[in-house]
Amino acid sequence: MSSFVEHLEAIASAPTVEALWALHSEKMASYGFDRLIYGFTRYRSGGSLGDPQDWVLLTNHGDTYMEQFLGKGLLANAPMTNWALENTGSCSWRWMSETDHLTEAEKAVVAFNLSQNVAAGYTVSFISTNERSKGAAALTAKPGMTQDEVDTLWETHGREIEVMNNMMHLKIQTLPYSQRNLTKRQREVLQWVGDGKTTQDIAILLELTPATIEKHLRLARENLDVETTAQAVLKAAFYNQMFVIESEAA
Structure with missing residues (x-):
């Protein structure tokens, strides 16, 4: 098992989300946590977590489990999801065994999870x-x-595990990742818009017609599911x- 500092250095140096997730999954498995789900949204509104296509969602659970957990809406009703939305820090799943406070x-959801080990x-x-x-x-x-057994392990290693997860979370936010992928040209025209260039300016810079620039901007808006170029x-x-x-980014 790599040292705590070595692992943090590896996280900080990870070049892609995929490389970071592989490092993190392997490290968590060394503590006994062999299945993980990580989720992040910037589009929470009221009781909604936003469009799932806008989430950063990483997991090493099997497809069968995730298809049911996500596809049947279990995520939204999971007790620990509701706990996480209202709290910060770490929480033992023992909290769920006290079923008097559960809907x-x-x-x-608890019954489904138990059926899936x-x-x-x-x-x-x-x-946040x-x-x-x-x-x-x-x-x-x-x-x-x-x-x-998990609670006993957490008493000894919980603080370092929590720090590793926080570092992974912070690192992910620095890396390119989205379920709504843009083409290289769509990114390019959006970058020029971000620099304050007009459609005509971008057409000259890229040696394309204004109509072609407008097409790439339209496709970028569609891929990102927004109405305006500023939102894109x-x-x-x-x-x-x-x-x-x-x-x-590859």
Whole structure:
């Protein structure tokens, strides 16, 4: 097992989200957390987490589990999701065993998880920088581990595990990632708009016609699911799709 400092250095140096997630998953598995879900949104509004296509969502759970967990709306009713939305820090899943405070929908999620050997673990909820953003990670202990065993492990290693998850969360926000991918040309025209250039200016700079520039801007707006070019620039910037280094964005 790499040292705490070595792992933080590796996280800080990870060039892509994929490389970062592989490092983090391997490290968490070394503690006994072999299945993870990480989620982050900048589009929380009221009780909604925004469009799932705008989430950063990473997991190493199997497809069968995730298809049901996401596809059947279980995520929104998961007790630890609701805990994470209202709290910051880490929480033992023992909290869910006290079913008196759970709704019927939450109890149904707990029952589903137990049927999938998602029985023991911890949730880490990250500090939000504004009222519309929220990020959290669910750390599922390997099958056979009890919550008592997980809580004992957390007493010894919980602080370092929480710090590692926070570092992973912060690093992800510096790397290009989005389920709404832009082409190189769409990024390019948005970058010039972000620099204050007009359509005519961009056409001259790229040696294209204004109509072609407008087409790329329209396609960028459609890919990002926004109405205006200003919104497209903002959303692309949120997900580090602006001014990316091509070798890192690949």
